[in-house]
Amino acid sequence: MKITEIEVGEIFVPLAKPFKTALRTVENVEDIVVRITTDTGAAGYGEAPPTAVITGDTKGSIRCAIEDFIRPTLLGMEIEDLDGIMYRLHSSIVKNTSAKAAVDMAVYDLYAQRFGAPLYQLLGGAGDTVETDITISVNPVPQMVADSLEAVQQGYKILKIKVGKEGLADVARIAGIRKAVGSGIQIRVDANQGWTAKEAIRIITAMEDKGLNIDLVEQPVPAHDLDGMRAVTKAVYTPILADESVFSPEDAAEIIRTRAADLLNIKLMKTGGIWQALKICSLAEMYGVECMIGCMLESKLAVSAAAHLAAAKRVITRADLDGPSLCKADPFTGGPLYENGVIRMTDAPGIGITRVPAFV
Secondary structure, eight states, X not given: OBEEXXXXXXXXXXXXXXXXXXXXXXXXXXXXXXXXXXXXXXXXXXXXXXXXTTTOOOHHHHHHIIIIIIHHXXXXXXXXXXXXXXXXXXXXXXXXXXXXXXXXXXXXHHHHHHTTXXXXXXXXXOOSEEEOOEEEOSOOHHHHHHHXXXXXXXXXXXXXXXXXXXXXXXXXXXXHHHHHHOTTSEEEEEOTTXXXXXXXXXXXXXXXXXXXXXXXXXXXXXXXXXXXXXXXXXXXXXXXXXXXXXXXXXXXXXXXXXXXXXXXXXXXHHHTSHHHHHHHHHHHHHHTOOEEEEOSSOOHHHHHHHHHXXXXXXXXXXXXXXXXXXXXXXXXXXXXXXXXXXXXXXXXXXXXXXXXXXXX
């Protein structure tokens, strides 16, 4: 199965509600998509969101990286030479992790199709379902409470609450949501780098003192401040999840070595795809560190690739794969089934997506 073409397109999917964090506000998913075709007629698909404030990638940079650097390097390679493809992909250009992730997942899609199996089975096959949380955007407290109750009514049992803009006011925000949804709903808090280390310790301690029972706090301090995150991790009881601080296996190794966080958040757009994400999983397994699998503002295409990885690996104990649930519509055909917080794998070979609007 030889790579004969790598094409780039775009998708546009409106969100059901504006997505608001401490870093940005977004109203639509406007992502780059990739199709890799082979001499057998098979096609594999991938996706890359232009998340400039986190990965530094824009639509223009993703297109350029794929069309001018990655495509010429991979044309003519055999899909069975997975390791060779990945070495060439990651040496073709530095950084540009979202562009690499889109091509990586399309290659893995074809690799699993080549052997007639769902991707999650080839990657490890730990299970066939994944439970995801759903994100509650930063808004006035009454709106966040209403959004939380709506999510619970839809069947979600895990809420990820965006904070990080108003200091100690975030404690009242989480307390209001906890009171509204009750003790049976799991709450995760995501500060998106919004606090200093001292602020984070003060705020998280206040949440603990109020008995709010938080599952974890994600990236409380700026990504570069590993010393600050280690101070937070040491000072509080609530598990701390490193997100923007973890792009590469080297980043993961440093966080594990210094005990800067309790948990690691793997996102394909940060790692450059599944190949590098698997290395982080192996590191985490060796040192007994649990992982979350997350996503940017991605559609069903990229999230499905991440879901296959989540289903494959036992070390991935949490999932934040709510991208498709935040969209107004699903423009794709095929893929895993999304049912109010539960993602169910199917028997379809590869990732399972068979129709992408940009290539129809």
